[in-house]
Amino acid sequence: MRNNWQVTDLEVVIRKGGLLELPSPILSEIGLCEGKRVALSVKDGEIHIKPLKSLTEQLIGSIKLDDQKLIEEIIESDDWLR
8 A cells, every 4th residue: 555655765775695675665655565576777876666567467458358367367377378
């Protein structure tokens, strides 16, 4: 659930191997959780993180099938890829 407030300027430390742990308030602000895919980009010396839509989320808006559970079952079966 997103809040009506905005989180900015939290300090974090880059760990061994370049790992960056994002604080929970930041994750909540942009709707991220463990296992969610993101796109990273660098612009003007700043790192930008953008949540990526899952294949299910992408398909729901692009075909006339709006049953998310059915779409997930189709994707998981992977027969449609052959």
